[in-house]
Amino acid sequence: MTATTPTATAAHAAPTARTGRLARLWRGRPEDAPWARPAFLGLLAVTTALYLWNLGASGYANSFYSAAVQAGGESWKAFFFGSLDAANAITVDKPPAALWPMGLSVRLFGLGSWQILLPEVLMGVGTVAVLYAAVRRRFGAGAGLIAGAVLALTPVAALMFRFNNPDALLALLMTVAVYGVLRALERAEGAAKWLVLAGVAFGFAFLTKTLQAFLILPPLALVYAVCAPARPLRRFGQLGLAGLALVVSGGWWVALVELWPAASRPYVGGSQNNSFLELTFGYNGLGRINGNEVGSVGGGGGGGQGGGWGETGPLRMFNDSIGGQISWLLPAALLLLLAGLVVTWRAPRTDTARAAFLVWGGALLMTLGVFSFMAGIFHEYYTVALAPYLAALIGMGAAVLWEERTRFAASAGLAAAAGVTAWWGWTLLGRTPDHLPWLRWTVLVAGAVAALGLLAAGRADRRLGLAAAGLGLAAGLAGPFAYTLETLSTGHQGSIVTAGPAGAGFGGRGPGGGGPRMDGGDGGRNGGTQPPNGFPNGFPGGGQAQGGQFQGGQFPGGRMQPPGGQSPGGQNQPSTGQTGQTGQAPAGQMPGFGERGGMGGGGGMGGLLNGASVGAEAKEKLLQDADAYTWAAAAVGAQNAASYQLATEKPVMAIGGFNGSDPSPTLAQFKEYVAEGKIHYFIGSRGGGTGGGMGGPGGGAGSSSEISTWVQENFAAVTVGSATFYDLTSEK
Numbered sequence: 001m002t003a004t005t006p007t008a009t010a011a012h013a014a015p016t017a018r019t020g021r022l023a024r025l026w027r028g029r030p031e032d033a034p035w036a037r038p039a040f041l042g043l044l045a046v047t048t049a050l051y052l053w054n055l056g057a058s059g060y061a062n063s064f065y066s067a068a069v070q071a072g073g074e075s076w077k078a079f080f081f082g083s084l085d086a087a088n089a090i091t092v093d094k095p096p097a098a099l100w101p102m103g104l105s106v107r108l109f110g111l112g113s114w115q116i117l118l119p120e121v122l123m124g125v126g127t128v129a130v131l132y133a134a135v136r137r138r139f140g141a142g143a144g145l146i147a148g149a150v151l152a153l154t155p156v157a158a159l160m161f162r163f164n165n166p167d168a169l170l171a172l173l174m175t176v177a178v179y180g181v182l183r184a185l186e187r188a189e190g191a192a193k194w195l196v197l198a199g200v201a202f203g204f205a206f207l208t209k210t211l212q213a214f215l216i217l218p219p220l221a222l223v224y225a226v227c228a229p230a231r232p233l234r235r236f237g238q239l240g241l242a243g244l245a246l247v248v249s250g251g252w253w254v255a256l257v258e259l260w261p262a263a264s265r266p267y268v269g270g271s272q273n274n275s276f277l278e279l280t281f282g283y284n285g286l287g288r289i290n291g292n293e294v295g296s297v298g299g300g301g302g303g304g305q306g307g308g309w310g311e312t313g314p315l316r317m318f319n320d321s322i323g324g325q326i327s328w329l330l331p332a333a334l335l336l337l338l339a340g341l342v343v344t345w346r347a348p349r350t351d352t353a354r355a356a357f358l359v360w361g362g363a364l365l366m367t368l369g370v371f372s373f374m375a376g377i378f379h380e381y382y383t384v385a386l387a388p389y390l391a392a393l394i395g396m397g398a399a400v401l402w403e404e405r406t407r408f409a410a411s412a413g414l415a416a417a418a419g420v421t422a423w424w425g426w427t428l429l430g431r432t433p434d435h436l437p438w439l440r441w442t443v444l445v446a447g448a449v450a451a452l453g454l455l456a457a458g459r460a461d462r463r464l465g466l467a468a469a470g471l472g473l474a475a476g477l478a479g480p481f482a483y484t485l486e487t488l489s490t491g492h493q494g495s496i497v498t499a500g501p502a503g504a505g506f507g508g509r510g511p512g513g514g515g516p517r518m519d520g521g522d523g524g525r526n527g528g529t530q531p532p533n534g535f536p537n538g539f540p541g542g543g544q545a546q547g548g549q550f551q552g553g554q555f556p557g558g559r560m561q562p563p564g565g566q567s568p569g570g571q572n573q574p575s576t577g578q579t580g581q582t583g584q585a586p587a588g589q590m591p592g593f594g595e596r597g598g599m600g601g602g603g604g605m606g607g608l609l610n611g612a613s614v615g616a617e618a619k620e621k622l623l624q625d626a627d628a629y630t631w632a633a634a635a636v637g638a639q640n641a642a643s644y645q646l647a648t649e650k651p652v653m654a655i656g657g658f659n660g661s662d663p664s665p666t667l668a669q670f671k672e673y674v675a676e677g678k679i680h681y682f683i684g685s686r687g688g689g690t691g692g693g694m695g696g697p698g699g700g701a702g703s704s705s706e707i708s709t710w711v712q713e714n715f716a717a718v719t720v721g722s723a724t725f726y727d728l729t730s731e732k
Contacts, residue, residue, distance in 0.1 A: 036141035040132055043145060047128050047152040050488060051121040051162055056113045057491030060646055061164045063611040064495060064658060065099065067642030068092050069164070070111055070649060072103030079103050081257070083266045084638055085651035087630045090664050092638075093270025093279065093657065095253065097207035098166035111649060116164055123168045124161025127175050128152050131388050134179040137186075138352050139399040146473065147395030151387050155483040155499035156325040160384040163492060166209045167384050173208060174216060175388045177201035178359055181220045184238070185355045188230040192238050195224070199242035203249025210284045212385070213250075215370055219362025227358070229350040254280075267664035269638070269657040274664070288376035309378040316372040317383065324428050324504035326383035326390070328480040331424050332417040333390045336397020337361040339413040343400050356396060364389035380498045398469075405465065406458040415455040418472035422447020425479035435501040436482055446475035494610040495639065611643030612683075615721035619647045622681065626650045630678040633725075634670075636660045636704045644683060653679060656704035667706040674728045682711045684724035 028037030060066040064084075072079035074086040081088065082096025092099070101119040109115045128148045136144030151157055160167045180198030184191040198220070205213030221239055228235045257265070257276045271279040310321060318327050337357060344354035367385055371378065397417070404410035422444050429440035453460070453468025460468075483500035498504060612635075622644060626632040634653035635641040641654035655670070656662050665673065673679050715726040 032141060036136075039145055040136075040141065040148075043132070043148050043152070044125055044129060047148075048121070048125050050152070050484075051124050051158065052118075053488055054491075055117055055121065055162060057489075058117065058162065059113050059491060059493060061113075061117060061493060062495055062497075063493070063642040063646055064638050065092065065102075065164045065166075066116055067638070067645045067652075068096075068099050069102040069106055069116055070646060071651070072096075072099055073106035073111060074649075078266075081266050084269065084641065084654050084657075085631065085645060087651040087653070088266040089631070089651075089653045090267040090638075090657050090662065091269040093283065094166055094209060095207040095276070097204055098169045098209070101169070102164060111646075117162055120161055120164060120168045123172045124152075124157065127161070127172045127388060130172070130175045130179050131392060134175070134182055135356075135392050135395045137182070138356055139396050143395040143399035145395075146398055147391045149477065150329060150391035150394050153477055153481050153484050154326060154328070154384075154387045154391070155480055155487055155504070156381055156384045157387045158484040158487045159325075159492065159497060159499040160381055162488070163381075163497060165381065167381060170205055170208045170212065171384055171388060173201045173205040173213070174363070174385065177205070177216070178220065178363060178388075178392075181224055181359060182352070182356055185224060185228055185350075185352055185359075188228070188234070191228065191230065192241055195238050195242035196245045199245030200249040203246045203251070206246075206250035207253055210280045211288075215367050215385075216363040216389075219366050220359055223355055223358045223362060227350055227355040267657075267662065269654075269662060269664075272663060288378075289370070289374050290376065309376070312373045312375060314372055317368060317386075320431055322380050322383060324431065324483060324500045325380045325498060326386055328425055328428060329394055329421055329476055330386075330390055332421045332476065333364065333393040333397070335413070335417050335420065336401070337364070337393050339410075339417075340393070340397045340400050343404060343410070353396075353400070357393070360389050360392040360396065364393065379496055381496075398473075402457075402469065405454075408458065411455055411458045414457065414469070414472075415451040418447055418454055418476065419451035421472070421476040422451070425476065429479055429482075432501050432503045435486065435504075439478060439482055443475050443478050446471055446478075450475055496609055609639065611639040611646075612723070614643050614647040615723070617721045618644070618723050618725070621720050621725065622648045622650065622652075625680070629680045630673075631680070633681040633683050634679050634728075635683040636708060640683065652683075655707055656702070660704045661702060663703050665707075666703050667710060670703075670707045671710070677729065679728050682707075682715070682726040682728055684708070684712070684717065684726060 026037060026041070027034070028040070068078070068082055068084050068091075071083050071086040071088075075083070075088065077083070078086050078088055079100070080096070082091045082094070082099050084090055084092060101123075102116050105115045105119050128151055131151055132144040132148040134144075135147045157171075160171070177198045180194045180196075180201060184194035184198070202213055202217060224239060225235055228238070230238070254276055257268070262274055267274050268276050268279055270283045272282075310316065310319070316322060317330060337360075340357040341354065341361070344351060344357060347354050364386060367389065371382060371386070398414070401410045401414045401417075405414065425447070426440055426444040429436075429443065433440075450468050450472030453464065454472060457465035457468060483504060486501045487499040622632045626648065627650075630651065631653045632648060632650040633641075633644055634655055635644065636655045637660040638654040638658040641652040645652040653665075653673075655665065657664065670679075711726050711728070714731055715728060716730070716732050718725050718727065
């Protein structure tokens with residue numbers, strides 16, 4: 001027998017252990033089919049590659065949040081509060097959790113488009129992974145792969161997981177919360193830790209987008225209270241523990257902000273009284289439901305109308321404005337939810353399959369109901385919140401009916417899901433007839449053939465059944481895949497963005513309304529001459545449709561295409577502010593219109609929806625002696641201020657916050673800042689006016705208007721490129 005030294009044994013064991021871990025990573029769990037883990041890793045790899053493709057085309061995307069990320073990269077105080085500028089004048093109108101991953105990325109790698117948007121891509125890939133894990137545990141790898149693929153190829157998901165709004169992190173956290181509840185429902189032992197995980201996810205989701213995080217909380221809590229495999233008192237005790245985790249994880253930041261002396265922290269953007277609680281329950285809370293949003297620029301209305309945000313009602317998610325973003329497989333998801341509940345109806349109280357349908361279905365229906373009837377601010381991209389729930393139901397429902405396919409009712413359910421999906425895809429593709437016109441009929445025919453095949457799946461050869469199922473899945477995903485590819489190939493900037501080709505969102509009339517398209521027509525009904533979504537003064541930015549082209553405002557989807565063709569050079573992409581040429585690029589606007597007049601500068605709705613185009617001359621002027629001032633400049637509206645800040649990487653005060661309607665700073669405060677020499681320039685609108693912003697609800701009044709008037713009366717205007725600057729260190 002040959003002796004072996006410990007060192008030799010360790011040296012031999014180490015690579016074996018590493019090899020074993022790698023094999024486990026590739027092979028997956030012993031109970032899984034050999035193809036399951038490689039297919040899952042392939043899904044993640046393809047999703048990552050798709051979402052990274054052409055990522056930099058969006059530049060700074062929503063400059064409102066990018067400016068806050070830049071500020072957080074310079075100041076930890078701005079990072080903590082979510083301030084718009086490193087000098088901490090005012091915060092964004094949301095809590096800051098969604099800014100933190102991007103802020104850390106910028107601190108590590110510097111300011112740029114990829115540094116800001118890469119964390120969003122990782123959130124998207126993470127959401128696909130968590131969704132797969134949640135569905136696979138009870139319904140198998142095939143169901144998990146279908147769910148993950150549906151989520152990855154949903155157009156609005158492909159948009160928002162490459163964009164810097166809070167919705168990407170919210171979708172990830174909501175999926176994690178559902179996963180935690182499902183794990184807790186599996187067995188009584190160890191359930192508490194999974195419920196605590198769900199509670200923490202809800203808490204940080206609240207710090208991402210306030211009360212929207214709690215939309216799915218009631219159905220999840222109710223399902224656990226009824227279906228968990230534990231005694232009633234224990235169930236309620238575990239729910240109480242999860243609630244405590246939610247309060248702690250979501251409340252610590254709120255408590256610090258409310259207790260922090262107001263004089264030493266930034267003003268809470270979006271509020272009228274410098275209170276985060278007011279922001280939570282007002283502008284970002286009940287105001288979104290009833291439309292009474294103090295400080296908003298549109299919204300309002302009730303009685304079945306969405307005011308400036310489209311008609312409300314049960315068909316809102318299917319209308320011309322929203323349908324192409326999310327609803328491709330929504331009819332099938334509702335059908336499969338019903339089928340899954342029927343199949344599992346007689347199961348025991350603690351059956352995890354039925355509980356999963358109740359959890360995912362409850363989340364979908366609750367969110368769907370609120371989105372359909374809320375009268376306040378509503379944008380098409382909000383619907384990304386529905387995508388994980390919808391995708392899970394598709395995967396779960398298909399798996400359950402496939403297992404029961406020998407029963408005619410089950411095979412008929414599969415056939416109905418394939419047929420209705422093909423018909424609805426045909427309908428949605430008909431709304432953009434110039435985009436891949438051949439695909440519309442291909443989807444319909446393929447879906448019809450698949451439905452017939454699935455109808456006979458229980459009696460046909462298994463391989464024929466699988467072929468029919470594969471054809472049905474391909475037909476159902478073809479439309480959203482085409483829209484997703486179009487979304488990935490195009491840069492998106494501004495505050496209101498939509499997925500798919502022009503006309504797929506922000507568009508024409510359908511069931512539930514939504515206003516006509518802005519791309520020169522609405523399918524032949526209105527000729528593109530009516531304002532979409534009821535925006536004040538017609539189109540955003542006061543633009544008009546002339547001769548089938550939109551003039552003078554933002555184009556649909558936040559994408560830029562000037563009338564008559566492309567911008568000079570065939571490009572209209574934002575720069576990163578590092579080239580020394582244009583600073584932040586035309587954020588979804590026409591060249592030369594970045595600082596136009598109207599209500600205070602560039603962009604849609606008077607510069608509120610998109611930032612200004614910052615020329616080299618303006619950038620150079622702002623950088624002169626910038627370090628001698630607390631703020632290099634001030635401008636009405638956060639998007640205008642953000643553009644100059646991103647171009648110079650110097651603090652720019654956003655007077656009035658996002659809408660220009662927040663009472664921050666007051667005229668007295670602004671005069672004090674000027675007297676103390678803290679602000680160098682006031683940036684007015686093109687043509688010499690100061691551009692009073694909205695000035696307050698309804699426009700015209702408020703501190704931003706007062707400040708604009710005072711500046712114009714006391715300081716000389718200097719034209720810098722297409723902008724008007726007022727030197728606040730030199731009175732008339």
